[in-house]
Amino acid sequence: MFSKKEIGKFNELETPFFYYNTAGLKNTLKKIKLESEKYGYIVHYAMKANANDKLLSIIKDFGFGADCVSGNEVKKAVDIGFNNKKIAFAGVGKSDKEINIGLGTNIFTFNCESLQEIEVINEMAEKKAMVADIAIRINPNVNAHTHHYITTGLEENKFGVNSWEFEKLFELLSKLKNVRLLGLHFHVGSQITDLKVFKDLCLRVNGIQKIFIDNDFPLEHINVGGGLGVDYEHPDNEDFPDFEAFFALFHNFLELKQGQDLHFELGRSVIARAGDLISRVLYIKKGIKTNFAVLDAGMTELIRPALYQAIHKIENISSNEGIEFYDVVGPICESSDTFAKNVQMKETKRGDLIAIRTAGAYGQVMASNYNLRDFAKAYYSDELLTTD
Numbered sequence: 193m194f195s196k197k198e199i200g201k202f203n204e205l206e207t208p209f210f211y212y213n214t215a216g217l218k219n220t221l222k223k224i225k226l227e228s229e230k231y232g233y234i235v236h237y238a239m240k241a242n243a244n245d246k247l248l249s250i251i252k253d254f255g256f257g258a259d260c261v262s263g264n265e266v267k268k269a270v271d272i273g274f275n276n277k278k279i280a281f282a283g284v285g286k287s288d289k290e291i292n293i294g295l296g297t298n299i300f301t302f303n304c305e306s307l308q309e310i311e312v313i314n315e316m317a318e319k320k321a322m323v324a325d326i327a328i329r330i331n332p333n334v335n336a337h338t339h340h341y342i343t344t345g346l347e348e349n350k351f352g353v354n355s356w357e358f359e360k361l362f363e364l365l366s367k368l369k370n371v372r373l374l375g376l377h378f379h380v381g382s383q384i385t386d387l388k389v390f391k392d393l394c395l396r397v398n399g400i401q402k403i404f405i406d407n408d409f410p411l412e413h414i415n416v417g418g419g420l421g422v423d424y425e426h427p428d429n430e431d432f433p434d435f436e437a438f439f440a441l442f443h444n445f446l447e448l449k450q451g452q453d454l455h456f457e458l459g460r461s462v463i464a465r466a467g468d469l470i471s472r473v474l475y476i477k478k479g480i481k482t483n484f485a486v487l488d489a490g491m492t493e494l495i496r497p498a499l500y501q502a503i504h505k506i507e508n509i510s511s512n513e514g515i516e517f518y519d520v521v522g523p524i525c526e527s528s529d530t531f532a533k534n535v536q537m538k539e540t541k542r543g544d545l546i547a548i549r550t551a552g553a554y555g556q557v558m559a560s561n562y563n564l565r566d567f568a569k570a571y572y573s574d575e576l577l578t579t580d
């Protein structure tokens with residue numbers, strides 16, 4: 193829901209653009225802090241969800257760590273001022289250059305995704321006369337019941353070390369001198385709305401942690417990744433995501449050992465609701481069953497619908513007319529450049545402003561300049577609303 197003042201300001205700006213509600217973001221961060229600190233849990237922000245400097249700075253100021261999946265994300269986290277000992281570095285294909293960035297930054301942990309990666313990190317740390325702190329990303333074979341492109345914790349997925357490799361893993365870890373095992377890492381998928389998935393994860397973690405301890409590999413921490421989903425259909429609903437229930441579930445079902453820390457890597461649930469994509473209608477075109485509303489934003493700004501058939505609430509924020517049905521599409525030369533088919537919107541005409549809601553996560557950060565389009569700008573509520 194936007195205020196009259198906001199819509200007035202939007203009308204003055206070149207579209208498309210991302211609009212970030214910084215006050216909303218701070219409220220979310222406050223809530224996450226409150227609920228996680230009840231149990232002493234440590235939260236890292238998954239930078240892949242949105243690596244915009246201003247938003248990262250706000251998140252860093254709340255004391256969260258960073259979860260990175262590339263060398264450049266590690267560098268960016270350091271530049272923004274995240275504490276290097278709160279930087280976790282995951283990724284199934286870390287290059288030598290990226291590993292060196294992690295070693296040079298003395299990060300909290302490399303979340304290692306294969307036995308070969310552990311050997312490479314050991315070798316590179318040895319060359320620098322260092323011992324690298326690592327966690328093993330385990331593939332727990334837990335079904336996240338989300339879109340298959342954002343399911344990561346099944347044996348068929350490329351991520352993490354599978355249980356049938358544990359014997360070899362233990363042999364390797366006992367042999368290598370330049371890596372130190374600190375913990376276990378898990379991440380089973382994204383946009384998970386059924387909390388039972390996290391209960392399944394907790395039960396698997398309990399079993400896997402026992403195997404490590406029985407093999408004389410005590411663990412300082414467990415990292416359960418991110419994945420908490422948001423309500424894309426009701427962007428103005430105050431109560432979602434339910435951080436309280438989320439953290440309480442881990443408290444109830446995950447058996448931490450004495451002195452062990454529990455880490456989280458939340459991305460989408462932190463930032464999705466703080467951002468909207470604001471676009472303008474270029475043309476209304478008659479289709480066979482419905483009309484096309486052709487926007488000036490497309491899959492180059494927000495690829496989620498084309499990539500994962502993702503749903504975003506789409507609103508005409510200029511019109512006060514009756515409801516009509518539209519296929520809302522972008523201008524890109526691809527049929528998949530469709531935000532939604534047969535959606536109800538107030539009667540729409542050329543020049544109307546359209547808000548594609550809950551676009552803060554995996555939106556701007558996945559933008560491309562395909563078709564040689566310009567990258568969309570970002571505006572922030574605290575700046576936009578204080579100018580005349």
Ligand SMILES: Cc1ncc(COP(=O)(O)O)c(C=O)c1O
Nearest residue numbers: 238379382418419457458459460
């Ligand atoms: C290793 C890892 N941690 C955390 C996240 C963040 O997930 P989400 O944005 O669903 O919270 C991801 C996202 O895919 C990930 O791959």
